Amino acid sequence: MSAERGVDVVSLGCRLNIAESEQIRALLAAESDVVVINSCAVTAEAVRQTRQAIRRARRGRPDARLLVTGCAADIERDALAAMPEVDGLIPNTSKLDPRAWNAPERALPAHQHALPARTRAFVAVQNGCDHACTFCVIPQGRGPSLSLNVPQVLAEVERHLAQGASEVVLTGVDVTSWGHDLPNAPGLGVLVQAILDGFPQLTRLRMSSLDGVEIDAQLFELLASEPRMVPHLHLSLQHGHDLILKRMKRRHSRADAVQLVKGLRRRRPDIAIGADLIAGFPTETAEMHEANRTIIRDLDVVHGHIFPYSPRPKTPAARMPQLDKAVIRTRAAELREETARRRDRWLQSLIGTPLDVLSEKDGTGYSGNFARVAVPDGTVPGTLMTITPTSLQEGLLL
Known part of the structure; x- marks a missing residue:
């Protein structure tokens, strides 16, 4: 897990879950030791990955309060509730309601949450x-x-x-x-x-x-x-x-x-x-x-x-x-x-074609058409630049 204490939110599945996970993290900002699995249930494989994430989270944070929300928390509720690693489930339809987490109402006024900077x-x-x-x-x-x-x-x-x-x-x-x-x-x-x-x-x-x-x-x-x-x-x-x-x-x-x-x-x-x-x-x-x-x-x-x-x-x-x-x-x-x-x-x-690339934190970026492109060393994440790729290596334009 990314922190020994504090709030960790593990997001699985769709981009909507990613957006909601940021809101959950803001909701629980005052918590001292909690892990949330924001789960997915779109396929049987997604449910398997949810269970795997729960076990991994418990191994990484054995003393934390471990809560599960997301689609699997409703669709696979009984099975997930029976897992010894799980301390509680939050209904998916209530995941952005402070009351469901016993969080103070002021922690997340409607659509007023703080969000981490990202590209x-x-x-x-x-x-x-x-x-x-x-x-x-x-x-x-x-x-x-x-x-x-x-x-x-x-x-x-x-x-x-x-x-x-x-x-x-x-x-x-x-x-x-x-x-x-x-x-x-x-x-x-x-x-x-x-x-x-x-x-x-x-x-x-x-x-x-x-x-x-x-x-x-x-x-x-x-x-x-x-x-x-x-x-x-x-x-x-x-x-x-x-x-x-x-x-x-x-x-x-x-x-x-x-x-x-x-x-x-x-x-x-x-x-x-x-x-x-x-x-x-x-x-x-x-x-x-x-x-x-x-x-x-x-x-x-x-x-x-x-x-x-x-x-x-x-x-x-x-x-x-x-x-x-x-x-x-x-x-x-x-x-x-x-x-x-x-x-x-x-x-x-796309080799030889100038592409507008938005840099990420891992030394790559994405063009507008969502091709993955290597960016120059030392590029600040979030920089929008024009890159003309000269070669292709394992799906990455160089």
């Missing part, structure tokens, strides 16, 4: 999900979709910028559903435009995973033409075959995804595409798997998040005919290989 700031604009994808357990741990209003988001962005952030990432469980629960149901493009208008000093605005079918016209136009919107789109795609998408209860087709990316590339040729894809969904045939593999080619996916399917409790997909685990592993490996080939080809194409 990239994650701003949670939305939480929960109103959809019912058949494979997904997250609504059980997050509840319905709830949005921060525009002034709340602007206040969050302002605080991060004041502490030196050069890039802001908008995140949430289902980011593109932002605004559906607000008066007049504004689209996400309204929020993005308000941020860009309100903070001309903000150099880079990035979106976390988006549901392509919910990208409104204003957001599309900003992604296509606004230079401060980074040329990087990560899609919550999940599969490349229409029948599997239907069985997943997704709301887009393969053609919808292809048309979206083609339209963006026509306007912004340098945009880099990422996608979440599930391998081995129940009933997936070899032909359907091939469609899943070729969608990587058709969209030219260079940032692939590949998830081997695992049944989650109380989900409809868990009751469907399951594939053999060995088949799922093989298909996941094939999807990863396809993405790796395209990623390597894309990185090679």
Whole structure:
């Protein structure tokens, strides 16, 4: 663990958890000896990693009070509560409520918490999900979709910028559903435009995973033409075959995804595409798997998040005919290989191209299209610079 005493928050899973972990750390700032595991339950592997993190935290801080929150704290509540290392669980929907932690109300007034300086700031604009994808357990741990209003988001962005952030990432469980629960149901493009208008000093605005079918016209136009919107789109795609998408209860087709990316590339040729894809969904045939593999080619996916399917409790997909685990592993490996080939080809194409790179603390940085680039020794973290890479080594542009 990072400290012998004091507050440690271990964040697992999504970028929303990262944003919330900073708020939890501020909530518990007055505590003398506590460890929080902000857990994930999106897959069986994520739950395994949560249990592993709990055991590791207990070994590292044997005398600390160890608390677990996050999605697994709700979805796997009984199993985690039975672990001898765990002193208590905080419901995921209560994780930002001071009362749930027995913390003083003044420790975290609504959206007024102190945040550590960082180069990239994650701003949670939305939480929960109103959809019912058949494979997904997250609504059980997050509840319905709830949005921060525009002034709340602007206040969050302002605080991060004041502490030196050069890039802001908008995140949430289902980011593109932002605004559906607000008066007049504004689209996400309204929020993005308000941020860009309100903070001309903000150099880079990035979106976390988006549901392509919910990208409104204003957001599309900003992604296509606004230079401060980074040329990087990560899609919550999940599969490349229409029948599997239907069985997943997704709301887009393969053609919808292809048309979206083609339209963006026509306007912004340098945009880099990422996608979440599930391998081995129940009933997936070899032909359907091939469609899943070729969608990587058709969209030219260079940032692939590949998830081997695992049944989650109380989900409809868990009751469907399951594939053999060995088949799922093989298909996941094939999807990863396809993405790796395209990623390597894309990185090679960036050699000799000037890139705007935001430096991190580890001697590397990320370009706007999310390529990882080595930065000169001694570069101050958070520096935005132009680098022209000359070679590629193990996925790192040099």
